[in-house]
Amino acid sequence: MQSTVYEKLKKCESCIRRITDFTPRVAMVLGSGLGDYADTIRVVAQVQYGDIEGFPVSTVPGHDGRFIFGYVGDVPVVCMKGRVHYYEGYDISDVVLPIRLMKLLGAEILFLTNASGGVNTSFHAGDLMLITDQISCFAPNPLIGANIEELGTRFPDMSHVYDLGLQEIIKTAAREQHVFLQQGVYAQLTGPSFETPAEIRMLRTLGCDAVGMSTAVEAVAAAHMGMRICGISCVCNLAAGMTASPLSHKEVQEAADKAAPVFKNLVTESVKRFGEIQ
Numbered sequence: 633m634q635s636t637v638y639e640k641l642k643k644c645e646s647c648i649r650r651i652t653d654f655t656p657r658v659a660m661v662l663g664s665g666l667g668d669y670a671d672t673i674r675v676v677a678q679v680q681y682g683d684i685e686g687f688p689v690s691t692v693p694g695h696d697g698r699f700i701f702g703y704v705g706d707v708p709v710v711c712m713k714g715r716v717h718y719y720e721g722y723d724i725s726d727v728v729l730p731i732r733l734m735k736l737l738g739a740e741i742l743f744l745t746n747a748s749g750g751v752n753t754s755f756h757a758g759d760l761m762l763i764t765d766q767i768s769c770f771a772p773n774p775l776i777g778a779n780i781e782e783l784g785t786r787f788p789d790m791s792h793v794y795d796l797g798l799q800e801i802i803k804t805a806a807r808e809q810h811v812f813l814q815q816g817v818y819a820q821l822t823g824p825s826f827e828t829p830a831e832i833r834m835l836r837t838l839g840c841d842a843v844g845m846s847t848a849v850e851a852v853a854a855a856h857m858g859m860r861i862c863g864i865s866c867v868c869n870l871a872a873g874m875t876a877s878p879l880s881h882k883e884v885q886e887a888a889d890k891a892a893p894v895f896k897n898l899v900t901e902s903v904k905r906f907g908e909i910q
Contacts, residue, residue: 637725638780640686644729645736647684652677654701656710658906659731659739659859660899661850663715664747664866669896670713675702681714688716688726699734704900707907710734717846718771719824728774728853732783735857741798741906742854744863745899748842749827750870751835752816757870758891760898761814761842762802763794763863767835768848770821775856784856793855798862798906805901811894816841818865820848842867864899866891 654676662669681689681697689697700711712734718727731742750759779786806813819835821827823845827835835843842865854861868891 635778635780637729637777638782641729641732641736644684644687644733647687648679648699648733648737651679651683652701654708654710655738656701656708656734657739658704658707658709658741658743658903659734660709660711660743660903661715661731661745661847662711662713663745663846664868666745666892666895666899667713668892669899670700670702670711672896672900673700673702673704673709673711675700677701688720688722688729705904705907707903709903710737710739715846715850717824718822718849719845724772724774724776724849728850731850731853732857735854735859740860741795741909742851742859742861743899743903743906744847744850744861745895746818746844746847746863746865747868748818748844748865749832750841750867751819751832751843752814752841753836755814755841755867755870757868759814759867760806760811760891760895761816761818761865761867762799762806763818763847763865764799764815765817766793766848766851767817767819767838767840768852770819771849774849774853784858788856790852790855793851793861795860795862797909798860798902801905801909802862802864802898802902805905806898809894809897809901811898813898814841814867818847818863819843820846862902864895866895
């Protein structure tokens with residue numbers, strides 16, 4: 633007997649397939665700072681989230697809501713322009729539904745991007761951080777409940793959530809573009825409130841370098857389905873207690889927009905190289 637989560641997923645797939653039969657190789661989640669990245673893609677088709685039956689729609693200012701299908705260089709991609717966050721009130725299965733859907737559409741690689749707060753004291757606002765690992769024990773695990781056998785195994789291995797080969801490709805692209813690239817562990821908290829100084833000290837003690845309100849649960853769902861995953865986080869501010877300034881969404885968006893040109897170029901060059909993977 634199929635689960636209601638899987639049935640909903642298949643209905644979403646059918647909705648998209650009525651609009652386009654495009655098969656992507658790389659799935660991309662466009663976080664803050666990459667909102668207009670789709671303008672650089674050779675677009676083949678677009679699907680509004682609202683046109684997909686049962687699909688969750690983002691309520692965050694500055695987050696668009698559509699899938700964009702097309703090419704980065706010669707690489708077929710699907711871009712998620714605007715993600716859904718757990719703090720918006722959706723069930724965790726809805727938060728990761730888009731990731732699962734992109735896999736069903738054919739994507740083998742997942743490229744996650746986001747905006748984050750810097751926890752590592754050596755980080756600066758505007759830095760880009762290659763995500764090498766994650767901590768996701770603060771948001772609900774999207775695999776809780778009856779396992780969906782059609783998607784993956786009951787107890788998936790998480791030893792290397794972020795693919796080492798993809799990391800090397802991104803690091804090489806960064807060196808050739810003279811982009812300074814931090815590396816570190818990303819932690820997802822639920823939001824929507826920013827973290828307290830005490831929570832940031834806790835995260836630093838746990839070995840975290842950056843913190844945000846997305847991404848980790850998406851990576852868990854993708855790993856469950858056997859996708860190869862990579863991620864870059866734009867450190868848009870230093871976290872609570874590290875400066876005298878209060879935190880605001882406006883500050884995050886402004887820092888993300890400032891870093892966007894370098895961020896876009898690095899993502900583009902990396903995706904083009906993904907196309908060379910056999």
